[in-house]
Amino acid sequence: MDAIIRIKDLGKTFTGKENNKDNQVEALRNINLEIHKGNIYGIIGMSGAGKSTLVRCLNFLERPTSGTVYIEGMDLSTMKDSVLRQTRTQISMIFQHFNLLMQRTVVDNICFPMYITGYSKKDARRRALELLEIVDLTEKAEAYPAQLSGGQKQRVAIARALATNPKILLCDEATSALDPTTTKAILKLLKEINETYGITIVIITHEMTVVQEICSHVAIIEKGELAESGTVEEVFTNPHTDAAKRLVFQTAQGTLQMKGKRCIRIVFNEISSFEPVISNMVLECKAPANILLADTRNINGIAHGQMILQLPEEEHLANKMIHYLKERKLTVEEVDDYVG
Amino acid sequence: MWDSATILMLVEGIGATLQMTLLSTLMAYALGLPMGIALVVTAKGGLKPSPFIYKALDIVANIVRSVPFLILLILVIPLTKIIVGKSYGSTATIVPLTIAAAPFIARLVESSLQEVDKGVLEAAQSMGASTGMIVRKVLLVEARTSLIVGATIATGTILGYSAMAGVVGGGGLGDIAIRYGYYRYETDIMLVSVIVLVALVQILQYIGMKLSKRLDRRITG
Ligand SMILES: Nc1ncnc2c1ncn2[C@@H]1O[C@H](COP(=O)(O)OP(=O)(O)OP(=O)(O)O)[C@@H](O)[C@H]1O
Numbered sequence: 001m002d003a004i005i006r007i008k009d010l011g012k013t014f015t016g017k018e019n020n021k022d023n024q025v026e027a028l029r030n031i032n033l034e035i036h037k038g039n040i041y042g043i044i045g046m047s048g049a050g051k052s053t054l055v056r057c058l059n060f061l062e063r064p065t066s067g068t069v070y071i072e073g074m075d076l077s078t079m080k081d082s083v084l085r086q087t088r089t090q091i092s093m094i095f096q097h098f099n100l101l102m103q104r105t106v107v108d109n110i111c112f113p114m115y116i117t118g119y120s121k122k123d124a125r126r127r128a129l130e131l132l133e134i135v136d137l138t139e140k141a142e143a144y145p146a147q148l149s150g151g152q153k154q155r156v157a158i159a160r161a162l163a164t165n166p167k168i169l170l171c172d173e174a175t176s177a178l179d180p181t182t183t184k185a186i187l188k189l190l191k192e193i194n195e196t197y198g199i200t201i202v203i204i205t206h207e208m209t210v211v212q213e214i215c216s217h218v219a220i221i222e223k224g225e226l227a228e229s230g231t232v233e234e235v236f237t238n239p240h241t242d243a244a245k246r247l248v249f250q251t252a253q254g255t256l257q258m259k260g261k262r263c264i265r266i267v268f269n270e271i272s273s274f275e276p277v278i279s280n281m282v283l284e285c286k287a288p289a290n291i292l293l294a295d296t297r298n299i300n301g302i303a304h305g306q307m308i309l310q311l312p313e314e315e316h317l318a319n320k321m322i323h324y325l326k327e328r329k330l331t332v333e334e335v336d337d338y339v340g
Numbered sequence: 341m342w343d344s345a346t347i348l349m350l351v352e353g354i355g356a357t358l359q360m361t362l363l364s365t366l367m368a369y370a371l372g373l374p375m376g377i378a379l380v381v382t383a384k385g386g387l388k389p390s391p392f393i394y395k396a397l398d399i400v401a402n403i404v405r406s407v408p409f410l411i412l413l414i415l416v417i418p419l420t421k422i423i424v425g426k427s428y429g430s431t432a433t434i435v436p437l438t439i440a441a442a443p444f445i446a447r448l449v450e451s452s453l454q455e456v457d458k459g460v461l462e463a464a465q466s467m468g469a470s471t472g473m474i475v476r477k478v479l480l481v482e483a484r485t486s487l488i489v490g491a492t493i494a495t496g497t498i499l500g501y502s503a504m505a506g507v508v509g510g511g512g513l514g515d516i517a518i519r520y521g522y523y524r525y526e527t528d529i530m531l532v533s534v535i536v537l538v539a540l541v542q543i544l545q546y547i548g549m550k551l552s553k554r555l556d557r558r559i560t561g
């Protein structure tokens with residue numbers, strides 16, 4: 001199957017003047033990525049990694065300095081302005097700060113993209129009211145954005161983004177300004193939209209929980225480069241790069257200190273298998289193992305547990321434990337000397 | 341001395357002043373509004389950056405604004421003669437007033453439009469809106485309260501300038517104030533003219549502010 005979005009050798013360098021000297025920031029370097037129809041593709045990375053720049057390159061709000069982006073096989077870099085604008089009507093975008101028109105009502109906000117594509121006033125309004133039903137905000141049709149909560153504003157933005165039946169929805173930190181409960185509700189709405197309309201969604205975030213909640217795929221961006229990409233399942237169970245590991249180990253309590261002793265990370269497919277395996281292992285090896293972290297994560301509806309154990313210092317005991325766990329077909333990975 | 345002739349003169353003065361002010365404001369907006377929009381659109385990081393056009397407009401605006409109004413008034417006399425046919429009277433004053441106010445208005449418009457959230461413009465661009473559409477449907481609409489405040493300031497300033505034009509026989513209240521107060525030492529007529537001028541500015545200010553508040557959807561419903 002052909003990719004709906006294909007990012008090819010993409011690079012972006014910002015050139016600016018600072019203290020009268022040319023100042024260059026290489027925000028993105030050599031990014032290659034394919035996103036397929038119906039994917040919910042998470043793009044995650046630390047602040048300043050280049051996520052926003054990358055997503056803005058997907059509709060050429062930002063022109064890459066090298067490489068290009070293909071949308072359904074069409075090269076954006078060779079498009080005339082008018083064709084590019086036409087293409088943009090197929091790629092909607094929602095933002096961290098909603099970016100609604102403050103001087104227009106909710107309904108008028110939703111009508112706006114439809115006027116661009118040539119809907120009549122009457123048709124636009126009818127569709128806007130339909131969309132408000134989908135995002136569950138019918139009673140706010142005539143309100144102004146200033147009268148809405150953050151979550152409600154984002155719902156309006158989502159309705160507006162869906163108005164012209166786009167094929168792709170880009171979300172740049174769409175939940176970062178919202179509290180956890182509202183975040184969950186918005187993510188659920190995005191997932192429903194993806195399932196109902198088959199819209200491909202690209203989600204930029206710096207929170208692993210967002211990726212776990214709804215993404216099918218994830219790409220990790222670090223310092224302007226693509227560190228790792230694949231299905232969420234793959235990346236979560238078997239992170240290769242340090243950047244990926246850091247994100248997978250991201251916990252609410254903060255990062256772990258595991259200096260010194262050998263540590264391993266085990267991944268379970270079901271939570272129920274947690275307890276017995278560890279206690280049996282301790283019994284069998286007759287040595288204690290320190291549980292540094294144990295949590296379960298819900299990835300696309302399947303529970304995944306991960307545990308980080310600190311092994312005994314004695315080499316043979318440690319090896320015995322690893323052997324024991326591997327025999328039980330668990331993914332075991334050494335993470336020693338990992339500093340969070 | 342408060343005979344009907346004087347009162348009639350004052351009433352006519354008010355009429356002439358208002359006419360000059362409003363016509364000049366309209367004409368100055370006809371020039372200044374597009375200029376202000378062009379400044380914002382072609383600026384660095386604008387919708388269609390163009391350093392050359394931006395710089396050219398920027399220089400023109402700065403030069404005209406740095407010429408004192410009284411000097412400008414005299415400088416443009418030949419032009420006024422060509423356009424209006426004579427260089428004195430309230431109609432003639434409209435020409436220098438328009439020229440002086442246009443760049444000032446361009447700056448006011450520029451700063452109002454700059455207040456519009458960049459994110460909103462970006463959202464419109466991401467929807468595939470053209471630059472013209474963004475200007476008309478986003479920039480001007482989102483900035484409307486600030487634009488109205490600007491227009492209020494502009495009208496008040498032009499009213500003040502129109503009074504200054506009285507020095508060179510510009511007509512209106514300023515003309516009356518100067519003729520009676522300065523040349524004939526009839527200070528009471530001058531005072532009344534000044535009070536009326538101040539009152540006019542106040543009324544304009546009041547209407548402008550009320551209107552802009554009323555149209556602002558960011559505060560109330
Ligand atoms: N218009 C610009 N001009 C110059 N440098 C820029 C510009 N936009 C972004 N950058 C730089 O590019 C790098 C990547 O920025 P970007 O906004 O893409 O990061 P991000 O991953 O979205 O970060 P955050 O999570 O904080 O939003 C940063 O170093 C930033 O300073």
Ligand SMILES: [Mg+2]
Pocket residue numbers: 051052053173
């Ligand atoms: Mg960002």
